Amino acid sequence: MPAFTPEAAVAQFGDTVFRAAFGLVKNPQDAEDIAQEVFLNLVRHAPQFDSAEHQKAWLLRCTINRCKSHFRSAWVRRSAPLDEHLSTPFTPAENTVLDAVAALPMKYRQVIYLHYIEGYSTAEIAALLDLKQNTVLSQLSRGRALLKDTLKGEF
Amino acid sequence: MPDSQDYKSAMDKVTAGQRWKQATLEKMQAEAGAQKAARSRRTIPFRRAIPLAAAAAVCLLVIPAAARSLTPISGGATAADQASPRAATRQMPESSAAADNGAVPFALAAAPEAAMAEAPQDTAAAPAYTTVEAPSPESALPAQALPAGEAEGLDAALDQLDQILAAEGEGRTRSDVLAGGLVEGDCFVFVLAGDSETSYRLYQIPCAQ
Numbered sequence: 001m002p003a004f005t006p007e008a009a010v011a012q013f014g015d016t017v018f019r020a021a022f023g024l025v026k027n028p029q030d031a032e033d034i035a036q037e038v039f040l041n042l043v044r045h046a047p048q049f050d051s052a053e054h055q056k057a058w059l060l061r062c063t064i065n066r067c068k069s070h071f072r073s074a075w076v077r078r079s080a081p082l083d084e085h086l087s088t089p090f091t092p093a094e095n096t097v098l099d100a101v102a103a104l105p106m107k108y109r110q111v112i113y114l115h116y117i118e119g120y121s122t123a124e125i126a127a128l129l130d131l132k133q134n135t136v137l138s139q140l141s142r143g144r145a146l147l148k149d150t151l152k153g154e155f
Numbered sequence: 156m157p158d159s160q161d162y163k164s165a166m167d168k169v170t171a172g173q174r175w176k177q178a179t180l181e182k183m184q185a186e187a188g189a190q191k192a193a194r195s196r197r198t199i200p201f202r203r204a205i206p207l208a209a210a211a212a213v214c215l216l217v218i219p220a221a222a223r224s225l226t227p228i229s230g231g232a233t234a235a236d237q238a239s240p241r242a243a244t245r246q247m248p249e250s251s252a253a254a255d256n257g258a259v260p261f262a263l264a265a266a267p268e269a270a271m272a273e274a275p276q277d278t279a280a281a282p283a284y285t286t287v288e289a290p291s292p293e294s295a296l297p298a299q300a301l302p303a304g305e306a307e308g309l310d311a312a313l314d315q316l317d318q319i320l321a322a323e324g325e326g327r328t329r330s331d332v333l334a335g336g337l338v339e340g341d342c343f344v345f346v347l348a349g350d351s352e353t354s355y356r357l358y359q360i361p362c363a364q
Contacts, residue, residue, distance in 0.1 A: 006180055006187065007180060010179055014175075014179070015169075018169070018170070018175070023166055023169070032171075032175050035175075036178070036179045036182060039179050039182075039183055040182060040186050042183075043186045090168065091165075093161040097157040097158070100157075101162060117163060151157050153156025153157065154156070154158050154159075155159050
């Protein structure tokens, strides 16, 4: 594993972390703040990584934890969410599915994101989130069922 | 119907902006710098920190004390002398009788200005005479002394003697002179009574030019 530098970390995983944050909070400004805080944590704690995959998993885990903290904060719970999307236009179908995922409870949303977007297997998600694999499997199937129900189609 | 492919394509469009990346990098570098500075402040080894702290404590205690003890105060005594009970005893009057006679313990002494005013008087009060032990006033005169008689300048010498005696404040005048003479080298000598029967005071007055 080459020596860690802030430039390398942001260049390699900046999009991944920001995307994960956006996928979970569905607000670009909050996602930017969360992703930035994750990278600052990387500098503060300076953990040792075995590989780039290890570093990516650490960053995703940290991002998910930050998103959970974000939703727990009193400010977020009391304020009405702004339905903001990125400047990049989404298609109506994309908007629909994003809204449906955003409406899921956090525990389903995180496994859906990790499975469909990051491509992790249920075993890897279980290791990343420190859960049992069966728990991940059941959360994935329940989340998928909720999405099917919302979108009236396959997921 | 929207499906997981739409979800993937939507998320593929999500990328971090260049400005955010730049701001994040700057913050990370600032954080790293702050951590480095904090770590360098913290990394004094424990083994080295203890002697350093001990040395600092000794310096804090010893240097001000040494400076205090070396600072002179009025009368030439140092603050340490003043603080010392032994020094205080040494400077106190020897007996209560002395205290009754007006001697004042050093702590109650007059202000420094008064002490300084007294100092020249002490110098002026130095005896202008020589105490001589002799069986008689005549024998108290120097061996080479000649009778003063009507020597020239005798009156002027006696006037000067009067001034000296007046300065001594013991009420003596030229009439108290027991014996007188002229010493070679143009110097008058006068003998007055001393503190005892065999003690005499010998005053030497240079002749007026």
